[in-house]
Every structure is written in structure tokens, then in C-alpha cells.
Amino acid sequence: MALNNLNVLDIEAKHEQDFRRTILVVDDEPVNLRLLGNILKDEYDIAYAETGDEALLEIRTQKDFLSLVLLDLHMPGGNGYMVLDELKNNDELSNIPVIVLTSDNSAEVESLRRGAIDFLNKPYDRPEVIRARVRRAIELSIDRNIIDATGKDSLTGLLTKDYFFQYAREYDKFHPEQEVDAVVVNINKFHLINELYGRNYGDKVLCTIADGVRSFARGCGGVACRDHADRFYIYIEHQDNYDYLTKTLADRLIDITDKHDIHFRVGIYPDIYHSVNLEQRFDRALHASNSISKNSSQDVVAVYDNSMHEKELYEAKLLDSIEKALLDKQFNVVLQPKYDITGDEPRLCSAEVLVRWKHPELGFVRPDFFIPLFEENGRIKELDRFVWREAAKQIKRWKDMYGVTMPLSVNVSRVDIFDPDLLDFLQGILEENGLEPKDMHLEITETAYTDSVITIVDVVNSLREAGFKVEMDDFGKGYSSLNMLTSLPIDALKLDMGFIKGIAENNKDLSMVEFIVNVARFLEVPLIAEGVENSEQYLLLKKAGCDVIQGYYFSKPVSTSEFGHLIERSIER
Numbered sequence: 354m355a356l357n358n359l360n361v362l363d364i365e366a367k368h369e370q371d372f373r374r375t376i377l378v379v380d381d382e383p384v385n386l387r388l389l390g391n392i393l394k395d396e397y398d399i400a401y402a403e404t405g406d407e408a409l410l411e412i413r414t415q416k417d418f419l420s421l422v423l424l425d426l427h428m429p430g431g432n433g434y435m436v437l438d439e440l441k442n443n444d445e446l447s448n449i450p451v452i453v454l455t456s457d458n459s460a461e462v463e464s465l466r467r468g469a470i471d472f473l474n475k476p477y478d479r480p481e482v483i484r485a486r487v488r489r490a491i492e493l494s495i496d497r498n499i500i501d502a503t504g505k506d507s508l509t510g511l512l513t514k515d516y517f518f519q520y521a522r523e524y525d526k527f528h529p530e531q532e533v534d535a536v537v538v539n540i541n542k543f544h545l546i547n548e549l550y551g552r553n554y555g556d557k558v559l560c561t562i563a564d565g566v567r568s569f570a571r572g573c574g575g576v577a578c579r580d581h582a583d584r585f586y587i588y589i590e591h592q593d594n595y596d597y598l599t600k601t602l603a604d605r606l607i608d609i610t611d612k613h614d615i616h617f618r619v620g621i622y623p624d625i626y627h628s629v630n631l632e633q634r635f636d637r638a639l640h641a642s643n644s645i646s647k648n649s650s651q652d653v654v655a656v657y658d659n660s661m662h663e664k665e666l667y668e669a670k671l672l673d674s675i676e677k678a679l680l681d682k683q684f685n686v687v688l689q690p691k692y693d694i695t696g697d698e699p700r701l702c703s704a705e706v707l708v709r710w711k712h713p714e715l716g717f718v719r720p721d722f723f724i725p726l727f728e729e730n731g732r733i734k735e736l737d738r739f740v741w742r743e744a745a746k747q748i749k750r751w752k753d754m755y756g757v758t759m760p761l762s763v764n765v766s767r768v769d770i771f772d773p774d775l776l777d778f779l780q781g782i783l784e785e786n787g788l789e790p791k792d793m794h795l796e797i798t799e800t801a802y803t804d805s806v807i808t809i810v811d812v813v814n815s816l817r818e819a820g821f822k823v824e825m826d827d828f829g830k831g832y833s834s835l836n837m838l839t840s841l842p843i844d845a846l847k848l849d850m851g852f853i854k855g856i857a858e859n860n861k862d863l864s865m866v867e868f869i870v871n872v873a874r875f876l877e878v879p880l881i882a883e884g885v886e887n888s889e890q891y892l893l894l895k896k897a898g899c900d901v902i903q904g905y906y907f908s909k910p911v912s913t914s915e916f917g918h919l920i921e922r923s924i925e926r
Contacts (some may be wrong), residue, residue: 374421375415376420376422376487377402377412379401379402379407379425380428380454382425383403385454393583396488403428404431405428405432416445421487423451423452433453434467437464437468437469440468447468450491450494451469455475459884467794505609510563510567511563511567511578512578516579517588521576524576532623535586535622535637537619539619540585540616541803543583544583545801557609558581558615565601566602569597570588573592573596575587586627591623597653599654620638620645621637621638621657622637637662638657640661644661659922668726672730675732683711684739686740687913688706688909689883689904690911691881693900694899699902699907704761708736710723715800725738734769734772737763740764748760749788750913752787755917757924767801781818794821795821796825799826817844823845824844825847828869845880848880848883852866854884856894857893866899870897876897880898881899883902888906890904891906
């Protein structure tokens, strides 16, 4: 409660009129209240309290408008130390700066420990000094609050990446001999958590992981931040193992959910000798994290080592080589024949275009290595366009040679989907070769559909409206729901080869294949099976109702000339 003979401020009304700062003066001596009020009233609006209890009531009521508290330590009804403790321990009040009013110099250290930022010594015989120190305290508080607002992630309260790196650099500067670890924590397939359970639940998971990361970092004398949506960085003194981190995060998740499908990957770069800069350390920790499969059903820790470093150098060399490889024709296409098995005899009906790379220095580079690498780094677009051109040229050659059109299926990556001139480019290469859109089938993986549903659907609709046939590749490998499947624009389902390997009469894998056949029938699209290697698989798939098959049972991937011979034999029949 303010003094009866002093005006009580209507704080909210005041702030509707101007932006003058408000100061609360707390002292049990009316003469001191009046003296400070007279010194400061020309620049600030002043509120008053005589006891610690009254001060806390005023602070709680006006917390959103107070710029500073001038606080006497020795008062009846709750002293200044009690007020300092309450402010320090209350998240809503801790950002309000306090200058202690005292004539006891011995109280300064204790006041600072409890959260005060400055002192004014009694008696108040130098008004210009009081005004200067008050003005400076408010300016510093405003700066600190702005830094807190911009330096902290709004959802989790962790540092932002920029402030995190600045803190880590300062730490390195003053601890040059300290062994340190850069740690990255990634949540597996976090986008699916949002899609399956909603954004609010996803935010709850992020905050829970952030609390665990924060707790671990503080316990090890370090600091943490949130980088991208589901990625967290930790910078701490070197640890011998990270069992405590994984247990901390797992325990926190158990507290919020009974689901067992939330897992994380932890990558660590122990830089004992500070041999690389800070950004490189976290790049390497991220590399270690990414070396762990996102499909892992448990929480896994990977430490960056020499083998990872060699792999990273190998990847960098491949990425740097792609332009020269395209110019020097190091890439070539091969074809995996597809056979229609709906009739009495299998019939050659099309082929999937695959790409091979023979590097002049590194030799044959496995496609299951370089294609994901190019996808991850955005370089896949150049390679895809090369393959599409080669496919269109080859369809034309066969058309000229044999008088038949043999459709080819080409892969369209997620990078391609977001390319605004995708449709124009495809139509352009078909026009150059006198082909129609139905002559080139486009394969898009199921995971691409589930990653960016709205964008993918819009792009695929435009492709189909232009006449292209779109196949969902690797069906069953991703997480598309049956409900979502009914609304996705597709012309064929291509069954992931993982379903084929284990099929046998009356087993679960075969039952799953039969179920997917029924799904395809419901959608009125053909079902394509890849990876068929033997007659048993072929007969079971034919019996189940599969439409088209590709795999070593019929043919390994062949050159374009060898495929031409297959076309000749099919014509002769």
C-alpha cells in the first residue's frame, strides 16, 4: 500500500498516455521517500511502499510496468532481504532490477548475492549521481531483457544457436586447456510425431527433451541450445560416456507419454586438443548423429572417429566431383526390366532407369551411397536431370528402331519436387524427342509424400494433369496412413522389396502383401513388386494378385543395348 498522503499511480492508465519509466521507492522513513521522489519525479513516475510486504504487493500488481525498485534493507513488516529473495526466486519478477538503499557498507556483498544490481548510499546528498545511477541501471536492465528475449528459444527457453556459439567461444578463450565435447541430439523422425499426434504434443516432446538437455548440460558445467526444430546442441567438459544423458532424456519422455516410439540419436565430437573450430566440431558431431539410422528402435550414441572422418572426406570429394563427372560422362544408365504377370505368360512392359558411376580415381561408387548423399546436399537435381534426358533419348531410339514405345520409369527426388520449373523441364525434354508424357513414368518415394504432404500433392496433381503417370515407390517403407493414402494422387503402388524377401506360403509377410494388393485394388491402381529373386516369390506374388514384377528372377539391370535385345524378343513373340 502506498502512503496515504502521496498520490497512488494508475499504472495502466499512465502507460496508455506515455512511455515514462516507473520506479518503486521502498523505505520506512517518509522523509527518504519524499527526498528520492523529488530527485527523480521530473524523469520518472514514482510509486511508494513503506514495508517489505507492501513492496511485494506493489511489485506483483505492477510487475509489467516497473522499470526499477529502490529498496531499503532495514524495514519492519518484511525487510529488504526478504524482497530480494522473493524477486530472485520468482521467474515473473526476477527481471526487475533492484538498487539497494543502505548506509551499511557491509551489506553490499550479501545484497549482490541475493540479486541487487547496485547501491545508493545514505544520505542522498548528490542528486545528480542518484539520477545517473538510476538511469544507467534501467538502461542495463532493458539491454539485458532484450538480450534474453533474442538469445533464448521462445519454446524451450534454451539459448538460440547464435548466443550458444558466442558463449562457447568465450568459454574456449578462458579455458584453452580444457578438454571439451560437442554434442548433438536429434529426435528420430520428429515430423511424424507432429503429424500423428499434433503440434501441441510435438511441442511437449521438444520441451521435455530440452529440459533433459538443460539438466545434463548444467550438471556437467556446460551450456545447451536448440538449433533446428528437433535438434539440440550441448557444449560440455569431456565425458567418458553418455549413459547418463540417454537415461535422463528417456526418463523425461517416460514421464509424459506411454508411447515407445520416440527415440533419439546422439552424436559426439570429443575435441581434446581444440584442433578444429567450433562450427566444425558441431558439424562432426552432427555427422556422427546422422550416421545412426533414423529407423532405429532404440536410443543410440555415436562418437566421431577416424573412420567417420575418412568417410566425410570421401563424401566431400564425391560432391565436388559431380559437375566434372557429368561433363566427362562418368555416369551411365542401366535398366531394370519390368514384366506384366497378369496374363498366362510374363510380358516385358517397361523398365526402371538406374544410374551407375565409375569415378576415375575412386572407382565404382555404389548408388545406395552417392544418391542419398546427393539428395541430402541438394546436388541430386543435376544428376536426375541427366538421367531424365538419357531416358527420353533412349525411348526415342527404340521407337525409331523397333516402331514401339517402351515406357521408362525415372526417379523424382524431394529436391526436384520443390523445383518450380520441374514440369517445364520434363515437358521440354519430351518435346525434344517427340514423346508424350505417358511414355515416361515418374517414381516418387512414399517418404517424400509423408514429409511434405500438401506440397507433394499439389506438384503431383500438376504432373498428372499434364499426362504423366506417377508411381509411389517403396510403398510400406514409410508411414503413410490408409486414410491419407486415399487422398494421394498416384497411378501405381510400388511395393518395397523388404516385403518380398521373407514371403512364404501362409506367413505374415505374404499376408501383408495380400493386404496391400487389396489396397491397390481399392485405389484402382496396379501393384508393382521389386526385388523378386526366385520362382517361389514370383509364384506367390502372382497368386496374391500382383500386377508387375521386377528383379533378378527375370533379369539383372542391363545396358540399353541389352535391353534392346529384350524388346526384340518380346516383339518376336
